[in-house]
Amino acid sequence: MTAPSVTRRGFLGSGLGLGLTLLAGRSALGQDAQAPAAGGGDRSRLFDPSAVQERRPTVAADNDAVTMALEKRLKCQCGCNLDIYTCRTTDFTCTTSPALHREIVALQGQGRSAQEILDAFVQEYGEQALMAPKPEGFNLAGYFVPGVLMLLGVTALTAWIMRRQRQVALASTGTAGLDVDAAAAAAGATPEEIERLKRALAEVED
Amino acid sequence: MTLLGQFSLWVALLIGSWCVVLSLSGRWRERPDLERVITRSVYALCVALLVATLSLWKGLISHDFNIEYVAAYTSRNLPTYYIVSALWAGQKGSLLFWAVVLSLFASAAQLLTSRRHAALLPYVAGITSAVVVFFVIVMLFAANPFERLAFTPEDGRGLNPQLQNVGMVMHPPMLYLGYISITIPFAFAVGALLSRRLDTGWIVAIRKWTLVSWLFLSIGIVLGMWWAYVELGWGGYWAWDPVENASFLPWLTMTAFLHSVMIQEKRGMLKRWNVALIVATFLLSIFGTFITRSGVIASVHSFTQSSVGYFFLAFLLLAGVYAFTLLWTRWPELEPEGQLESMLSREAAFLFNNLALVGIAFSVLWGTLFPILSEAVRGNKITVGPPFFNRVNIPLGLFLLALTGIGPLIAWRKASVQNLRRQFALPVSAGLATAAALFGTGMRDGYAMMAIALGAFVLGTVVQEFYRGMRARYRMHGESPLVAFSRLIGRNRRRYGGYIVHVGILTMFVAFAGMAFKVDQEATLKPGESAEVRSPYGHTYKLTHMGVSQYKALNRFVSAASVQVERDGRSLGIMKSEKRQHVDSFGRPTFEPSTEVGIRSDLREDLYIVYAGSVDGTEEAVYRFTVNPLVWWVWFAGVVLILGGLLTMWPGGGGVAETRRSQAGYEAVLVGAGGK
Numbered sequence: 001m002t003a004p005s006v007t008r009r010g011f012l013g014s015g016l017g018l019g020l021t022l023l024a025g026r027s028a029l030g031q032d033a034q035a036p037a038a039g040g041g042d043r044s045r046l047f048d049p050s051a052v053q054e055r056r057p058t059v060a061a062d063n064d065a066v067t068m069a070l071e072k073r074l075k076c077q078c079g080c081n082l083d084i085y086t087c088r089t090t091d092f093t094c095t096t097s098p099a100l101h102r103e104i105v106a107l108q109g110q111g112r113s114a115q116e117i118l119d120a121f122v123q124e125y126g127e128q129a130l131m132a133p134k135p136e137g138f139n140l141a142g143y144f145v146p147g148v149l150m151l152l153g154v155t156a157l158t159a160w161i162m163r164r165q166r167q168v169a170l171a172s173t174g175t176a177g178l179d180v181d182a183a184a185a186a187a188g189a190t191p192e193e194i195e196r197l198k199r200a201l202a203e204v205e206d
Numbered sequence: 207m208t209l210l211g212q213f214s215l216w217v218a219l220l221i222g223s224w225c226v227v228l229s230l231s232g233r234w235r236e237r238p239d240l241e242r243v244i245t246r247s248v249y250a251l252c253v254a255l256l257v258a259t260l261s262l263w264k265g266l267i268s269h270d271f272n273i274e275y276v277a278a279y280t281s282r283n284l285p286t287y288y289i290v291s292a293l294w295a296g297q298k299g300s301l302l303f304w305a306v307v308l309s310l311f312a313s314a315a316q317l318l319t320s321r322r323h324a325a326l327l328p329y330v331a332g333i334t335s336a337v338v339v340f341f342v343i344v345m346l347f348a349a350n351p352f353e354r355l356a357f358t359p360e361d362g363r364g365l366n367p368q369l370q371n372v373g374m375v376m377h378p379p380m381l382y383l384g385y386i387s388i389t390i391p392f393a394f395a396v397g398a399l400l401s402r403r404l405d406t407g408w409i410v411a412i413r414k415w416t417l418v419s420w421l422f423l424s425i426g427i428v429l430g431m432w433w434a435y436v437e438l439g440w441g442g443y444w445a446w447d448p449v450e451n452a453s454f455l456p457w458l459t460m461t462a463f464l465h466s467v468m469i470q471e472k473r474g475m476l477k478r479w480n481v482a483l484i485v486a487t488f489l490l491s492i493f494g495t496f497i498t499r500s501g502v503i504a505s506v507h508s509f510t511q512s513s514v515g516y517f518f519l520a521f522l523l524l525a526g527v528y529a530f531t532l533l534w535t536r537w538p539e540l541e542p543e544g545q546l547e548s549m550l551s552r553e554a555a556f557l558f559n560n561l562a563l564v565g566i567a568f569s570v571l572w573g574t575l576f577p578i579l580s581e582a583v584r585g586n587k588i589t590v591g592p593p594f595f596n597r598v599n600i601p602l603g604l605f606l607l608a609l610t611g612i613g614p615l616i617a618w619r620k621a622s623v624q625n626l627r628r629q630f631a632l633p634v635s636a637g638l639a640t641a642a643a644l645f646g647t648g649m650r651d652g653y654a655m656m657a658i659a660l661g662a663f664v665l666g667t668v669v670q671e672f673y674r675g676m677r678a679r680y681r682m683h684g685e686s687p688l689v690a691f692s693r694l695i696g697r698n699r700r701r702y703g704g705y706i707v708h709v710g711i712l713t714m715f716v717a718f719a720g721m722a723f724k725v726d727q728e729a730t731l732k733p734g735e736s737a738e739v740r741s742p743y744g745h746t747y748k749l750t751h752m753g754v755s756q757y758k759a760l761n762r763f764v765s766a767a768s769v770q771v772e773r774d775g776r777s778l779g780i781m782k783s784e785k786r787q788h789v790d791s792f793g794r795p796t797f798e799p800s801t802e803v804g805i806r807s808d809l810r811e812d813l814y815i816v817y818a819g820s821v822d823g824t825e826e827a828v829y830r831f832t833v834n835p836l837v838w839w840v841w842f843a844g845v846v847l848i849l850g851g852l853l854t855m856w857p858g859g860g861g862v863a864e865t866r867r868s869q870a871g872y873e874a875v876l877v878g879a880g881g882k
Contacts, residue, residue, distance in 0.1 A: 049823025051787040058730040090440040093798040131591035146569035164546045
């Protein structure tokens with residue numbers, strides 16, 4: 001038997017290969033110890049699928065801007081208080097919001113307009129299906145009471161200040177011509193005190 | 207320990223009731239020794255509640271699962287800091303937390319209040335003790351944190367995964383501290399009404415307390431936004447949920463008070479309004495607690511529905527009727543000392559600012575309660591969600607933002623046209639130039655443009671104020687810009703701290719405007735596959751799914767989906783979003799799998815990745831990718847706001863000196879008008 005011989009080129013080649021493998025390994029570990037190597041589109045089974053929510057693959061309608069906008073106007077009926085879009089893209093345990101999403105997509109597929117879909121939801125689930133009530137009837141109070149009260153408040157406050165302003169103007173006519181110097185002199189202030197008062201006033205006014 | 211805890215609650219009830227009766231009976235006015243008894247009762251109440259709290263903490267830390275609360279909110283494998291925070295994670299524990307913190311604040315008020323306001327302290331002791339007693343009654347008769355189970359489970363249920371976040375360790379206590387500390391200014395206000403000491407004394411006594419409340423509320427709200435953003439996974443930070451609204455309401459009225467109180471201090475005006483604002487703020491803090499705990503309005507944040515709601519409703523009505531009746535009986539004694547002289551004055555601007563703040567508070571309250579009102583009137587259930595609140599509140603918010611800039615530019619008493627021209631030229635130019643630049647770059651969202659342009663206007667006012675102040679110091683003292691800047695703030699912390707708060711507010715408005723340009727996209731990717739997302743700034747993210755790895759961690763089983771991120775061809779690294787299946791110490795699942803989002807944040811935008819789940823139990827992952835513009839600035843604004851608030855309330859700094867200076871100005875007018 002002859003001992004296996006290793007040529008110098010073979011030895012160097014193996015050493016280089018081993019070094020490159022280690023480097024590549026270190027580089028991958030350096031990126032993220034937990035991260036698996038990027039695959040080529042294969043889908044191996046998870047170790048424990050039950051630890052992750054089961055989802056359907058995304059379809060074009062899931063990213064449709066009109067559908068998204070519509071879903072943001074409709075409330076999920078699972079009791080979560082969120083709109084359908086937010087619920088289906090946040091609460092992954094909810095089975096209601098994906099079903100409602102499919103319902104909307106199906107209605108869109110039938111050629112229904114956005115308003116018709118909203119109306120269909122209101123008919124099916126009641127007015128609470130809408131994230132904001134329709135601006136009609138009693139709901140108008142919801143929309144307009146804060147704004148109207150604010151306008152009334154601004155008007156009342158403006159009128160009140162103007163009235164005060166007039167009262168002060170009338171009262172000051174009796175003391176017209178009294179400036180700081182006169183007022184201070186009347187109070188028996190010295191020129192130094194008047195000067196100090198002026199400086200203090202200037203500072204306040206700034 | 208539960209026996210000790212339970213016993214301490216009963217002791218607290220007795221001491222607190224004794225203190226309330228003694229204080230409100232007024233017997234101490236004839237017998238000064240009773241004043242000391244009242245003060246000591248406040249301390250004793252605090253000690254009793256501290257013992258109760260330590261007893262519950264002992265139960266939590268020692269895993270005494272025979273206590274229903276411990277079994278419901280902790281497990282053996284829950285990290286210690288979450289076990290500690292479990293005190294405020296549930297309804298019953300948080301009631302105890304509320305009571306003990308209020309008793310600590312009440313003791314601090316007795317200890318730290320200046321002797322000048324000593325006459326108010328027995329009343330303050332009575333009012334704070336009454337509120338503490340209310341919480342103790344709720345615990346003893348409706349939500350006892352020491353309630354025992356008929357059996358002892360092997361392990362507890364554990365803490366809700368969404369509460370297992372550092373934000374949730376800090377956010378509730380901060381918010382509670384804000385809510386709770388409001389009781390102290392309320393107690394001083396009621397004390398002033400009861401004692402008929404209605405000069406500015408009580409205002410001075412509560413100055414620091416109101417700032418403390420406002421600061422804690424601000425920190426609590428910002429932390430809550432941050433927690434919602436990083437933990438809940440919906441890609442936003444504010445959803446106009448009733449519980450969020452409930453925290454916002456007292457913040458608005460407290461902010462209004464912090465402005466209007468300046469008018470009372472300088473001009474002796476708005477006395478009635480200021481008392482009403484403090485009372486309203488206290489009632490709104492109780493209202494917030496009622497909303498959170500009653501289940502009367504559906505909310506994603508509420509505690510489980512329970513009977514404590516009735517207790518809070520009754521207390522709310524009682525406190526409201528009592529305080530406003532008292533205010534009504536003292537109405538003639540709260541006559542203003544000064545008069546508003548001109549529409550073009552800072553006083554008038556502050557009044558409009560108050561109107562805007564209270565108007566927004568009303569609007570938020572109206573929207574929150576409108577579903578109940580609608581059901582009562584029409585018998586029809588409706589939903590009032592973000593589209594409603596945005597439509598109603600954005601215009602009001604912009605009005606308020608404009609006033610934030612206008613107020614500081616107008617002189618006290620009366621501004622001249624020349625003064626207005628000088629003050630407004632630069633800020634208005636900054637606002638208009640910003641609007642033009644935004645329009646030129648193609649922005650067409652009206653509200654977003656207005657928010658950013660008004661932000662530039664307000665920033666212009668603040669920069670101008672700082673510049674003029676520094677220039678004046680340079681002229682008078684020859685100080686370098688840095689020295690002038692620091693002394694300017696140091697000598698007048700209240701004023702310049704306030705300006706810094708304004709910078710925080712305007713930055714927040716601008717950052718909120720960024721959400722108008724949010725981009726959402728869903729994608730299903732096999733390992734190695736990529737999706738492209740276009741940012742509102744025009745660049746493209748390439749997101750490559752690398753696979754899903756699963757492993758065990760402390761109290762959970764983690765499924766981590768990794769994504770290689772490139773922006774316009776340049777690698778930005780790897781991001782990870784997780785599914786966490788929490789388990790108890792026996793490995794049994796405790797909750798549904800929860801989601802941990804991946805966030806990459808820079809000054810322009812956040813890339814927000816959510817691993818929604820997998821297809822057929824494989825590594826084929828469903829993702830939601832979101833690009834959120836300007837979110838970093840929301841947190842930055844929060845920090846600026848808090849720093850400004852801290853600066854404002856920092857001891858010293860010439861608040862009194864400034865008041866004297868400003869009063870000197872009015873003295874001249876009063877002399878001119880013929881004396882006081």
